[in-house]
Structure formats: C-alpha cells, structure tokens
C-alpha cells in the first residue's frame with residue numbers, strides 16, 4: 001500500500017491467528033498485538049479483497065486487559081503475540097475462538113468449551129524450543145519477518161534452555177537448532193547434533209554434556225522423548241493434556257492411537273489393554289517399542305485405514321500434525337469405534353475435519369481446551385465425538 005496516512009481504530013475482538021479486529025467504514029482491519037478495547041493509530045500494510053492488514057503505530061487508549069511487557073521484545077517477537085494481555089483474558093479469548101470456529105463449521109452448533117490451564121506454569125514452560133540462526137544471532141524471528149530478535153529475557157522458555165542458547169552464541173554457533181530439555185533432570189538434547197564438540201556449564205556452573213545423537217532420548221513420565229522426533233512444546237503442561245486424555249479413556253480396553261509419536265498418550269496404560277499406535281516416524285516408534293509390549297508400528301494413513309476398517313475399537317484417538325487429518329477422514333468416517341478423540345493445536349483445520357465427520361453422523365459430545373501455549377494465541381483442543 002502506498003498510503004501512509006495513520007488511521008484511528010477501536011479493536012472489537014480477536015480472530016484466528018490472534019489478530020485484533022477493528023472496522024473502518026465497515027472494512028475489516030486485522031492488527032497484530034492489538035487487543036479488545038484498544039483504541040490505536042494504525043498504518044495499513046496490505047489490502048486484500050475484503051480486509052486490510054495493518055500495524056500499530058501508537059496506542060491512544062489502552063485495552064483494560066493490557067499489562068506491562070515482561071520481556072522487552074513483546075510486541076516485536078513472533079513467539080508471544082499475547083504476552084501483553086492479561087492471562088485470564090487470554091483464556092477467555094481462547095475459549096471464544098474454539099467455540100466460534102466450531103459454530104461456524106457445524107452450522108450454528110453451540111458448544112461450551114471448558115478450558116484447563118495452569119496459572120503457576122504460565123512462564124518458562126517451554127521445554128522444547130527451535131531457535132533460528134542467521135550466522136550472527138540465535139533467537140526467534142521478529143513477528144512476520146526473518147529478522148532475529150534478542151531472546152535473552154524470554155519469559156516462556158525454560159531457563160536452562162536459555163543458558164544453552166547463550167553458550168552456543170558465545171561459541172559463535174548461530175545456526176538453526178532445536179533444544180529439548182528434561183525439566184526434572186536438566187538433560188539436554190540438541191538437534192541437529194552439529195555441536196557435539198562443545199561442553200557447557202549450566203547456571204550452577206556444573207558441566208553439562210550435550211546429548212547430541214539423532215536417536216538419543218530421555219524418559220519423561222515413562223515416555224521416551226526422542227531427539228529429532230516430535231515432542232510437545234512443554235513437557236510440564238503436557239501432563240495436564242495427558243491427564244485429561246487419560247480420564248476420557250479410563251474404561252476403554254481397545255484403543256487405536258493414531259499419529260502416536262513415541263507413545264505420549266498410551267505408552268504407560270496398564271498392560272491388560274489392547275493398544276495399537278501408528279506413526280510415520282520410524283525412530284519415535286523404535287524407541288516407543290523399547291518401553292512397551294503394545295503394538296506400536298510405523299505407518300501412514302494407509303496403514304491406519306486397515307485398523308479402522310478391520311477392528312472394533314472403544315476409542316480411536318488421533319493427534320495429527322497442524323495440517324490436520326484430511327487424508328484420514330474418509331476412513332475415520334467409517335471407523336468401527338464407540339468414540340473418536342481428536343486432539344489438535346490447530347483449531348481451524350481440526351474444525352474442517354470435524355465438519356466432515358459430522359456428515360457421517362459423528363457428533364460432538366464434549367470439547368476441552370488445554371492451554372499448552374500461554375501468552376500466544378494457540379490452544380490445544382480435545383474433542384470427543386460419538387455416534
């Protein structure tokens with residue numbers, strides 16, 4: 001856009017992605033780092049068919065839900081878009097967003113979403129972090145750019161992970177890296193393992209050996225957390241998610257765990273049950289199999305299909321990647337199961353899939369949101385479907 005005129009706008013609500021929404025002459029404007037009740041001066045950045053993307057230039061009147069920045073990069077860093085918003089308001093907005101998305105997808109179906117959160121672990125909760133490096137800096141991207149911001153005062157990252165990041169930069173390592181930590185023992189894993197020649201001291205000045213093999217792992221609450229494989233971004237908040245899932249499947253004897261990773265939801269269930277887990281990642285499956293007699297196996301949606309069609313289940317549990325389970329839906333529609341538990345951190349794609357399932361008679365029994373991502377607009381949903 002060429003216009004650089006500043007416009008005044010009042011933020012009415014937030015929408016998917018966490019953007020503040022306001023209207024000028026009926027035209028929707030979407031603005032990052034803007035919250036309901038804010039009156040702000042904005043500069044339009046890009047006009048699309050029915051909306052304008054804009055950025056805040058100054059705040060005229062603050063939303064009553066705004067709070068002081070806990071990290072100087074808030075409002076700049078892409079990692080915590082809602083860091084300046086009161087935590088209880090974040091929870092309320094996340095609830096609203098899930099409810100609105102479901103209502104939109106299911107032709108006005110009203111659901112009451114229960115949100116579960118742990119206020120005491122809203123800071124330094126991330127036990128897995130992917131940093132970006134540009135040869136000079138190692139950190140998170142500035143919002144919607146590839147510019148790296150200083151993350152040394154990050155309030156969502158585990159403090160020992162920050163120690164490691166700092167040591168890496170002191171050793172001139174500024175390449176993309178994923179750091180995973182066991183919050184109980186402080187064992188670290190780095191991926192990819194290109195820094196194996198370094199040893200570091202932790203914040204108590206104890207020497208840490210960096211665990212750097214591709215297939216390295218540590219056990220956390222009986223689940224192998226495997227280097228280079230998926231693990232939840234917070235092993236601490238993951239306990240709440242697992243606890244909710246466990247309550248739902250308490251009496252189920254036959255469970256099909258799709259997109260099971262290294263067995264996060266089922267590996268430690270009592271051995272009398274019949275559990276089949278399927279995931280495409282051979283290393284995650286290999287490690288999972290070392291710790292259970294359950295039938296975990298490598299496979300994609302074709303393999304999942306066989307189990308969905310050929311056996312009867314008490315529960316089919318799925319936790320697909322952010323893109324959702326589009327390929328699986330035709331088979332899932334026909335699943336021989338008493339219920340489906342759909343777990344996802346991507347509400348929009350999840351609702352697209354649930355809409356498809358609803359056309360074959362699967363209806364929502366309950367929706368729970370678990371706040372695995374405080375200070376961001378993201379939320380993990382658990383949807384229980386029956387027919």
Ligand SMILES: C[S@@+](CC[C@H](N)C(=O)[O-])C[C@H]1O[C@@H](n2cnc3c(N)ncnc32)[C@H](O)[C@@H]1O
Pocket residue numbers: 230231232259260261262263264265278279280281284299300301319320321322
């Ligand atoms: C969101 S993670 C969930 C993993 C596990 N349930 C957990 O909680 O740790 C999604 C998983 O889907 C797996 N995956 C991605 N695409 C797949 C596919 N086409 N077929 C099977 N698994 C797939 C990934 O390897 C990853 O483990």
